[in-house]
Amino acid sequence: MSAIRGGVPFVDFGAQVAGLRREIDAAVRRVLDSGWFILGPEGEALERELQAHFGAAAAVGVGNGTEAIQAALEAAGVRPGDEVVTSPLTAAFTALAIVRAGARPVFADVEPGTLVVSAETVAAAITPRTRAVVPVHLYGHPVDLDPLRDLAAQHGLALVEDACQAHGARYKDRRVGASGTVTLSFYPTKNLGALGDGGAVLTEDLALAARLKEWRNGGQRARYEHVSLGTNSRLDEIQAAILRVKLPHLDAWTERRRALAGIYRRELEGAELELPREAPYARSCWHLFVVRHRRRDALAAALRARGVETLVHYPVPVHLQAAFQALGWGEGCLPRAEAAAREVLSLPLYPEMTDEQALTVVAAVRQALVSLR
């Protein structure tokens, strides 16, 4: 996409790596020199640093975000036959993690303004078999946690927050991850991204953290002593070392994302499209800046013609994906999520983007909207 002259790519990994290149090279060299590649000092240091950064009681590194969700559910006691309520408007990996934990995903519709689930929509999906809830802080916008925590407590449900898009988001005056059990992905496009796969669980529950450490390493309590049926889901030392270079920049990157989102919201005010809103309780970390338009595909094409790359998160809600057909959901079951999937469009937004690039996007959106009239 950067091939289009004067255009704006959706993301620019090169820019972030270039800015940190010497520190990243030094971190990788440190691991190569150490000769220790799995579950070692870098991973342990990263866990301590994540714990401190997010204000969690414990952080446990795992192989990726999907396994972070699976691990947290299994460690919270989810068993085959259980139901787990989640959002249909998310990366399908959220529901896949629930299936891998042996449970059945049950979808709660989203709130029309924020596109995240709420205590009201989750309550409608609870049955006697429900064992846990996995709310998704979609696009970096947190769900309204307090009512959801009350609901979970009232029904004796585990709450595992999918914060794979929400590193740096705040709920009221608290950082997402400072309490409860929260999963992070370090997939390269995420707000805190490795240069490969990675994930972590942050938790206030030290016993759960101990079970996670056992789970990720084959269920071993000590070497060759397998006491439970865990798996292999380890964050490698090179990725941990790279994440340690990036973590100290996360807050500044979040502020930059917020500034860019501010430009979009100010400059697109009054344009003929629906802008994303922040709920009064929320401080989004703007993983994605998602607008809505009835003729989304035509708008995307008109932007592409003007050199602006966009993506759709997500064109098909999880309950309508072929892989999940056996769950028995169909068109019309979750009307708000389905309407959103037809209309959402993600504009470019990444910390290295300049104000000028944001204004280029704004001008292109305004022209594209005129062309659609």
Ligand SMILES: *Cc1c(COP(=O)(O)O)cnc(C)c1O
């Ligand atoms: C990225 C993502 C995941 C999966 O994380 P991986 O590290 O790719 O396994 C799960 N849920 C959401 C909301 C995500 O954005």
